[in-house]
Amino acid sequence: PGYNKMKSLLFLIALLCIASVVESHVDTFRGGRGKDAWKQRTIYQVLTDRYAKHDGSKGSCSNLSKYCGGTYKGLIKELDYIQGMGFDAIWVSPILKNLDGGYHGYWATDLYSLNENFGTEQDFKDLIEELHKRDMWIMVDVVANHVGPVGMDFSGINPFNQPEHYHERCIISDDDFANNQERVENCRLADLPDLAQENDFVRTTLLSWIKDLVQKYNIDGLRIDTIPEVPKWFWTQFQEAAGVYAVGEVFDMRLGYVADYQNYVDAVLNYPLRNAINDVWRYNSKNFRDLANSMNANRNAFKDVDALGVFVDNHDNERFLHGNSNHAGLEAATIFGIFAEGIPMVYYGTEQYYGGGPDPANREQLWTNFDTSSNLYQMLKAAIQTRKDHKTWDNKYVERYVDDNFLAFSRGEVLIAVTNQGGSVENHVTYLPFNKGDTICNIFNSSDCLTVEDGVNITLDNYQTKVYVKSSNNAQESIKE
Secondary structure (H helix, E strand, C coil): CCCHHHHHHHHHHHHHHHHHHHHHHHHCCCCCHHCCCCCCCEEEEEEHHHCCCCCCCCCCCCCCCCCCCHHHHHHHHHHHHHHHHCCCEEEEEEEEEECCCCCCCCCCCEEEEECCHHHHHHHHHHHHHHHHHCCCEEEEECCEEEEECCCCCCCCCCCCCHHHHEECCCCCCHHHHHHCCHHHHHHHCEECCCCCCCCCCHHHHHHHHHHHHHHHHHEEEEEECCCCCHHHHHHHHHHHHCCCEEEEECCCCHHHHHHHHHCCEEEEECCCHHHHHHHHHCCCCHHHHHHHHHHHHHHHHHHHHHHHHHHHCCCCCCCCCCCCCCHHHHHCCCCCHHCCCCCEECCCCCCCCCCCCCCCCCCCCCCCCCCCHHHHHHHHHHHHHHHHHHHHHCCCCCEECCCEEEEEEEEEEEEEECCCCCCCEEEEEEECCCCCCEEEEECCEEEEEEECCCCEEEEEEEEEEEEEEEECCCCCCCCCC
């Protein structure tokens, strides 16, 4: 019996080694741009039309429903602003030629032409070249579900210009999203013509297009729009054809529903976690025990929680600060996202405390607010540098203390403490990633240092966030709390 047990153990170890080699091979096959490589990155999301103008003009956009003038050249000129926070990847809007008014990029009309409102093809190539010179990566938003709103006249769509390239016209209802997946996959979202991926021409064209797009422009990763509106089998093929990390949008709060899509693409945007973050810090309707339970449920549901996109704001949802002015709450939620399990994604303008409502109000121009002295800008700079210095993605999330109003957790030798209260909260934390006698300092305030004895007393005031590291590793300048 002992011999058989040993054989079984050796067999299990061999399987684990093979799995590790296969995973490593996948990342190598993808030119080092697979999900494990992306776990080391922090992503800054921009709407290309709203980030920066190439002529440097600063006038406000008079109509957020139309083009406002942001370009690839503008992005290149203002990359220092993004890199100054420590971000080493940007997510840009879909790049294809769009129907008039498609400033957001989701109304494609030509699979093989770029949106000239953002600049020339050479401008786009120049952006990627400049990013790569800085060791920054580009994530491109792509759409394989639909084309621009042309009704039933497909003659202007290249190459999908025939009725058989689309499903019959029907509109997805709110009830369908909850109860009828077949209609979600075969009807139109907002009356956008729904591509029929089961059609051989559509399927093979989309697969060859994404492969060629990634290779032609040396794209590092993809954000995929409208994942649930397309059959799951297609995404397996699309992911393989792309050959780089891809994170899909499953705009839904049902954990099991969202998690299942990670069986078909590398990752999805973690909407269930965003919902939990909002409940704690924006609405104050849930506490940290609830958040801890949500995170445990995430770990059990998702195939790889560390590959998911973690975010607070984005272009599809009203911003955290819409309807409230809790800047410290936004800071806490955002810094939590930098150290939570997953790949951090920060939407442009969050660091400037933008508070736009439902789109297009949440798609403000940024060129009027390149303020590097913003407190959240500086907090992000310190937090992202700490994430890199300590390679927190290689260390498990360990809950150190939790009650209704206080949470302390660690990633390696980084201790993060947050509260959801506007008053003062103090707790004695004894379960620490440090040794007795260690001096630890807050990366946001170098004079805030503690000596570890039988634990440490941590005081947080007004939604305050503290991140402690050993003093010898603390090279951040003090910034305003």
